[in-house]
Amino acid sequence: MTKKETTLKDWINVTVILQILICLAVAIPIAVPIGLPVPITEYTRNVYNIVESIEPGSVVLFTNEVSAGGWGEMASPTTAVMQHLFKRPVKIVFVEFFEDSPILTEMALDKIDKGDKVYGVDYVHLGFVPGYGTAVAMFAKSVWTAFPVDYHGTPLEELPLMADIEDASDFEIQIEAQTVPAVGPVDMLQHIHSPYEVPFVVIATAVAAPGHMAYVESGDISGITIGVKGGAEYEILIKRLGAGAATMDAMSISHLLLIIVLIVGNIIYFTKRRGP
Amino acid sequence: MVDLAQISGIWFGAALNIFIWSLVFKENRFYRFAEYTFIALSAAHFSVLGVKSILTIGWIPLSTGKISYIIPFIFGFLLYTRFSEYWRWLSHWPIAILVGVGIGLGIRGAIDIQIIKQIRATMKLAVFANPMEAFNNILFVIMLISVVSYFIFTFAQEGTLGKGYNYLYRLGRLALMAGFGIALGNTVAVRLALFTSRWIFLIKDFLGIG
Numbered sequence: 001m002t003k004k005e006t007t008l009k010d011w012i013n014v015t016v017i018l019q020i021l022i023c024l025a026v027a028i029p030i031a032v033p034i035g036l037p038v039p040i041t042e043y044t045r046n047v048y049n050i051v052e053s054i055e056p057g058s059v060v061l062f063t064n065e066v067s068a069g070g071w072g073e074m075a076s077p078t079t080a081v082m083q084h085l086f087k088r089p090v091k092i093v094f095v096e097f098f099e100d101s102p103i104l105t106e107m108a109l110d111k112i113d114k115g116d117k118v119y120g121v122d123y124v125h126l127g128f129v130p131g132y133g134t135a136v137a138m139f140a141k142s143v144w145t146a147f148p149v150d151y152h153g154t155p156l157e158e159l160p161l162m163a164d165i166e167d168a169s170d171f172e173i174q175i176e177a178q179t180v181p182a183v184g185p186v187d188m189l190q191h192i193h194s195p196y197e198v199p200f201v202v203i204a205t206a207v208a209a210p211g212h213m214a215y216v217e218s219g220d221i222s223g224i225t226i227g228v229k230g231g232a233e234y235e236i237l238i239k240r241l242g243a244g245a246a247t248m249d250a251m252s253i254s255h256l257l258l259i260i261v262l263i264v265g266n267i268i269y270f271t272k273r274r275g276p
Numbered sequence: 277m278v279d280l281a282q283i284s285g286i287w288f289g290a291a292l293n294i295f296i297w298s299l300v301f302k303e304n305r306f307y308r309f310a311e312y313t314f315i316a317l318s319a320a321h322f323s324v325l326g327v328k329s330i331l332t333i334g335w336i337p338l339s340t341g342k343i344s345y346i347i348p349f350i351f352g353f354l355l356y357t358r359f360s361e362y363w364r365w366l367s368h369w370p371i372a373i374l375v376g377v378g379i380g381l382g383i384r385g386a387i388d389i390q391i392i393k394q395i396r397a398t399m400k401l402a403v404f405a406n407p408m409e410a411f412n413n414i415l416f417v418i419m420l421i422s423v424v425s426y427f428i429f430t431f432a433q434e435g436t437l438g439k440g441y442n443y444l445y446r447l448g449r450l451a452l453m454a455g456f457g458i459a460l461g462n463t464v465a466v467r468l469a470l471f472t473s474r475w476i477f478l479i480k481d482f483l484g485i486g
Contacts, residue, residue, distance in 0.1 A: 011301060019300060026472050030479045072473030073466055100327055132330045137381050149332055190385030206462040206469070210455075218397035220389060228469040250472045251465075257463065274483060 018261060025257045029249035036252050038245065044233040047223040050173070051081065056089040057170035059165065061198070063188065064105045065098040070179030070205060075108070076231025076244030078177040083112045084238045085175075091161055092123040093171070095147075097135050097183045102128045102151055113240075119158040123157045127151030132183040137191040140168035168196040171263055173222075177203040185212055189220050203230070290482040293474055422448035 040161030054060060062082065066074045075254055085092050094109075096102045105125060126147040129135045139146040143165050149155050156162040164170060173191055178184045185202050193200045199222045204212050206227035215221040225234060228251065295310035338345040351370040357363040398420065425441065426448030479485050 016300075022468075022471075023475075026380060026468070026475050027479060030472070030475050069470070072470040075473065101324055103404070127328070128325065129333065133381055134377060137384070146333075170351045186389070189389045191381070193387040194389055206465045207459070210458060210462065214394060214397070215389070218389075218393040220393060227466065228472075243473070246476055246480070247469065247472050250475065251468060254472070255465070255467050258468075 009258075010219065011097055019179050020230075021257060022254055025133045025254040026250045029253050030246065033246070034249045034253075035070050036249050038220050038229070038232050038236060038248050040233045041226075041230075041237060043223070043238065044225045044230050047081070047203075047225045047230075048084070048237045050199075050201055050223045051084050051088065051175075054090050054172055057091070058222055059091045059101055059170060060085055060093045060095060061168070061171040061174040061192075062092055063176045064096050064101040065176065065178040065180050066101055067180050068100040068104065071107075073205055073228050074177055074179055074203065074231075075104075076228055076242055076247065077234055078104075078231075079111055079147050079242060080231050080234035080238060080240070081175060081177075081225070083240055084234070086112055086114050086117055086123075087238070090172075090271065093161070093165065094123070094125040094151075094172060095139065096128040097132060097139075097187075099128060099130075106151075109244075120154070122162055124159050124161050125151040133191065133208070134188040136183065136187045140192045140196060142167060143170075150187065168192045169196055171196075171198050171210060172201045173201065175201045175203065178208065179205050181184065184208075185215060185221065189215060193220060286481050290478055293478060418447070419451040423451050424448070426452065 003255045062085070064078065066078060080266050082092075092180050094105050096105060102125075109125065114123075126143075127150060129139060129146045131138065135146065143162070144156055147156060150159060168174075168191075174188060176185060176188055185200070185204075188200060192198050200220065201223040202212055202221050204227070206229075209224065209226040212221060212224055216224055223233075225231075228244055231242075232248045233240050233244075291312045292313065295306040298304055299307045334345055334349060352369045352374060354366045357366040398417070410445070422444050425444045431438075
């Protein structure tokens with residue numbers, strides 16, 4: 001039996017037309033920005049205020065558990081919060097407990113304006129340690145045991161910032177960007193926030209955020225900013241527009257298209273069901 | 277000055293992007309090339325990262341005189357005895373340690389964070405706050421009770437009490453459906469965000485428009 005070749009005519013159907021419409025709804029606003037307003041939510045403003053109120057000179061722990069697949073959504077909020085931290089007179093320690101994340105942290109660090117901050121003195125990238133929750137517990141108990149060297153292979157003894165860091169209690173606050181279920185806020189709350197009383201802020205995806213809200217309500221998570229919209233809002237707050245703001249037009253138009261398609265689809269479904 | 281590495285990276289990224297999207301039309305060689313390239317790159321990345329981690333966390337401290345680091349190496353090696361029928365029993369020891377440590381760490385803080393504080397947060401919800409917040413809080417408590425009741429299967433829904441319970445059960449089902457609807461909506465939003473980020477790459481970085 002000969003295999004039937006797919007022709008363009010076979011290929012065109014309602015699904016494909018919808019796919020083309022979505023492509024246009026996303027691509028056109030990116031090429032020709034409309035500048036739709038982005039209202040700032042209380043959640044994002046709260047995170048901004050928390051970062052703004054960090055004591056000068058204190059050390060911030062920034063943990064990144066974003067997967068390469070999730071970076072599309074998380075790049076803008078993560079980069080925006082990192083940029084805000086670099087504007088403030090604080091020291092930052094970057095750590096990853098997920099395999100993909102060290103490269104993503106480096107990509108974000110390459111993009112942001114570091115001002116007069118010096119590597120090793122004002123900020124350090126320790127890199128990745130395997131073990132997920134177990135690694136978080138080890139890191140919290142002894143930073144030097146978890147990381148004998150930093151991401152670039154430099155021994156911690158040669159990094160002045162690390163001289164005063166022994167365990168998790170030496171951090172003023174922890175900020176975490178997270179997409180992967182393997183390691184996330186629950187591990188951080190159990191091994192860092194609860195035993196060492198380190199305030200905890202989360203940069204979450206839109207999918208994961210409802211799950212984190214229980215911890216926001218209980219006060220364990222001090223602040224949360226959500227997905228690419230949170231990123232766009234944060235970019236506006238720090239007055240440095242980037243990928244988040246560029247995405248919002250496309251997001252709004254494509255969501256509008258989806259809502260219209262949902263309504264039309266439901267009308268057709270119910271009309272057909274009532275028919276003879 | 278033109279950065280050749282950066283430009284070739286953008287071209288390669290854009291090509292792989294289009295190859296992957298070509299699956300929408302039909303399965304083809306370009307799509308498979310992109311798929312296999314992704315798998316190969318992931319395997320290479322994780323292999324290098326694994327070896328690097330063993331060297332950094334285990335081998336370097338061991339070689340600098342921290343003899344106790346030999347213990348995880350021995351237990352790690354014992355995991356491979358699973359491949360021999362005669363020595364397989366030895367692999368139970370590292371697995372037992374892994375499970376024991378995992379459970380111990382899992383329990384640590386869980387009671388406080390996931391049980392006590394959650395119950396406390398539910399109970400202290402302000403009912404006499406502003407009207408909208410009060411409505412939300414009351415709705416939250418009703419939904420919580422109805423959803424929990426949905427999962428009670430121990431008695432038959434008969435008589436007046438059973439009828440009343442049936443309403444609660446149905447409300448719980450509606451609350452769950454609303455929750456699943458929100459989760460689905462968020463998933464669509466995330467997929468669109470990922471899709472949009474690829475378009476930004478193609479339009480801004482690759483084509484240089486906008």
